[in-house]
Amino acid sequence: MNPKEIAFExxxxxxxxxxxxxxxxxxxxxxHGWLDNAASFSHLAPFLAEAGYEVNAIDFPGHGHSDHRAPGHNYGFVDYVIDIQAVMENFKQPVIFLCxxxxxxxxxxxxxAYPEHVSHLVLIENVGPIPAYVKGTAAKSLREALDIWKPHSLVHKRCYSSxxxxxxxRLQATPMDGEIIRPLVRRGLKKSEEGYHWRTDKRLKLRSFFRMSEEQVQDYLSSTQMPCQLIMAEPKSYAxxxxxxxxxxxxxxxQVISAMPGCHHLHMTQAKTIAKEILAFIDHYSHPEQNDKPEPKQHPRPFHPF
Structure with missing residues (x-):
């Protein structure tokens, strides 16, 4: 199933x-995740589309084919929430978030922040921004970030012949079958006279100037109001x-924790299995009046606190 290119001004x-x-x-x-792009859903999205869903995967600014931030600006974490707000203006709410x-x-x-806009929340391999702010490190962390920012360059010096x-x-950083990761890599490349280089904005790799405290992160997490599914790799990944x-x-x-053998990008390597988990979750929590439906299967992890 070939995807359609979309764009939001x-x-x-x-x-x-x-x-x-x-x-x-x-x-x-x-x-998608950091340094990935919309094509990371190339294997999972077709299964969801066949089940009757329209899947719209965006490239965050600085990733894929999206514009980069203006010169002199950085990629503050919360700024991405503003990007989502702009994208959501193009959809009839509520929609399902697949993240x-x-x-x-x-x-x-x-x-x-906007629970009325999201009917179901599917989180894959993350529960909040990391790392969190550690007390006593604020000034030191800010200085380190500023020292890295001052000499940064936007020029891509590494090129590939093919x-x-x-x-x-890319497989050195994200080990998996090469054909599985190829769509993500192709979307992340730009061809020049010297060869291929990454489209991603080099500022994405710079240090964050400010971080949320763990208390703030957990405050946001506990504010989740819509049905939520957390999908994690087993054993626990670095993420x-x-x-x-x-x-x-x-x-x-x-409401549902799905843990299964795989890597951090298990939505790519085990797309069919992940699709079944997601569809079962959405179906169950889309029809609260049909309480005779079985609860989606839970896959507890060793560190699960319940």
């Missing part, structure tokens, strides 16, 4: 994306390998 630039299942009545808006990694942290913030070479390079993760899951209190 905002007052701060164009946000692009991919759409599967055009015209299907029920709408899903999908948000992976960084996109899960951002999507959850928007859903907490898409295959870029795929091999959820930190001390406060149990407290965050308790604060989020998702």
């Amino acid at each position: 905002t007052r701060f630039g164009q946000i692009t994306g991919l759409q599967w299942g055009q015209g299907n009545k029920q709408q899903i808006v999908a948000f 992976h990694s960084m996109g899960a942290a951002i999507g959850q913030l928007y859903a907490a 898409v295959d070479d870029a795929v091999k390079a 959820l390998n930190y001390a406060s993760v149990e407290d965050r899951i308790a604060a989020l209190n998702p």
Whole structure:
């Protein structure tokens, strides 16, 4: 199933994306992870489209084909919530949020602020922004970020002679079958006279100037009002390998926890299985009057606090 290119004009630039299942009545808006793009849903979205959903996966600014922030600006975490707000103006609410990694942290913030816009919240491999602010490190962290910011360059110096070479390079950071990651890599590349280089804005790799406290993060998580599904890799991946993760899951209190063997990008490597989990969750919590439907299967993890 070939996706359709989509674009949203905002007052701060164009946000692009991919759409599967055009015209299907029920709408899903999908948000990718850090340094990924809309094509990370290339394997999962077709299954959801076949089930009757229109899946709209966006490229966050600085990623994929979306515009970059203006020169002199950085990529503050909360600024991405403003990007979601601009995109949501193009949809009839409520919609289903499908969010992976960084996109899960951002999507959850928007859903907490505007629960009337989101009917179901599916979070894959994330429960809030990390790392959180640590008391006593504010000035030191700000200085480090400023020192890194001052000499930064937007010029891409690394080029690849072919898409295959870029795929091999990305596999060093994200190990999986090369053909699975190829759509994501192709969307993240731009061809020049020197070869292929990444489209992603180099400022995405700079240090954050400010971070939320753990108390703030858990406050947002506990404010989730719509049915929520948390999907995690088993064993625990690097993305959820930190001390406060149990407290965050308790604060989020998702209706369904789905944990299964896989990696951080299991929505790509196990798309069919993930699709079944998501569809069962949406179906169950879309018809509260049909209480005879079985609860979606829970897959508890060893550290699950309940």
